[in-house]
Amino acid sequence: MAFWIGVASAQHARGGRDGGFAQLGHGKHIAVKSLRKGDWIVYYSPREGMGEGQAVQAFTTIGRVTSDAPYRAEQAMDFHPYRVDVDYLKDAQPAPIKPLLDELRLTRDHGTNWGMVMRGPKRRLDETDMRKIAEAMGVLAEFEKLRD
Numbered sequence: 001m002a003f004w005i006g007v008a009s010a011q012h013a014r015g016g017r018d019g020g021f022a023q024l025g026h027g028k029h030i031a032v033k034s035l036r037k038g039d040w041i042v043y044y045s046p047r048e049g050m051g052e053g054q055a056v057q058a059f060t061t062i063g064r065v066t067s068d069a070p071y072r073a074e075q076a077m078d079f080h081p082y083r084v085d086v087d088y089l090k091d092a093q094p095a096p097i098k099p100l101l102d103e104l105r106l107t108r109d110h111g112t113n114w115g116m117v118m119r120g121p122k123r124r125l126d127e128t129d130m131r132k133i134a135e136a137m138g139v140l141a142e143f144e145k146l147r148d
Contacts, residue, residue, distance in 0.1 A: 002034075003041075003042075003130040004039060004041045004125060005106070005122060005124075006042070006043045007024075007045075007046070008043050009046070009049050010049075011053075013045050013060040016086065017086075017088045020088070021086055022063075022083060023083045027082055028081075028121070031082070032082050032084050038065065039064070044058070046115075046118065057096060061088055062137055063089055065086055066085045067086075070083065070084050089134075089142050089143065091138065091142065092134075094137070095137045100132060104129045104132060106125060130143075
C-alpha cells in the first residue's frame with residue numbers, strides 16, 4: 001500500500017470525489033499508472049478552478065483506490081483521460097495546508113518555498129503525513145479503520 005498526494009483544483013477534486021475516480025496530470029496515463037488497488041490518495045487544491053478562482057491551499061478530498069488498473073474514460077468528444085476508481089471518505093472536510101507546513105515531512109524543510117513540492121500531478125507521501133492530513137480533514141478514525 002502506498003500513499004499519494006494529487007494536485008488539482010478544488011473543482012476538479014470534488015468532481016472526482018462525486019464521480020468516484022481519480023484523474024491526474026490532465027488525464028495522462030503516466031500520472032495514474034503507479035496507483036494500485038488499496039493505495040490512498042489525498043488531493044491538494046491550490047485554487048478553486050484550474051489556474052483561476054480563489055486561492056484554496058487545502059487538502060480537499062481523500063480516498064482509497066479500488067481499481068485493479070487505470071482505464072480510459074470518455075469525458076468529452078475528443079478527451080479520453082486515464083482514471084482509477086476511488087472510494088472517497090465522504091465526511092472529509094477541507095484542511096488548510098498552512099497549519100500543517102511545519103508538521104508534514106513533505107513540506108517542513110522547505111520554509112517559504114513549500115509550494116515547490118506541490119508542483120506536478122502527484123507525489124508519494126509517507127504514512128505519517130497521510131495520517132496527519134486525514135486527522136486535519138476530520139477522518140482519521142475512518143482512515144485507520146479502512147487502511148488495513
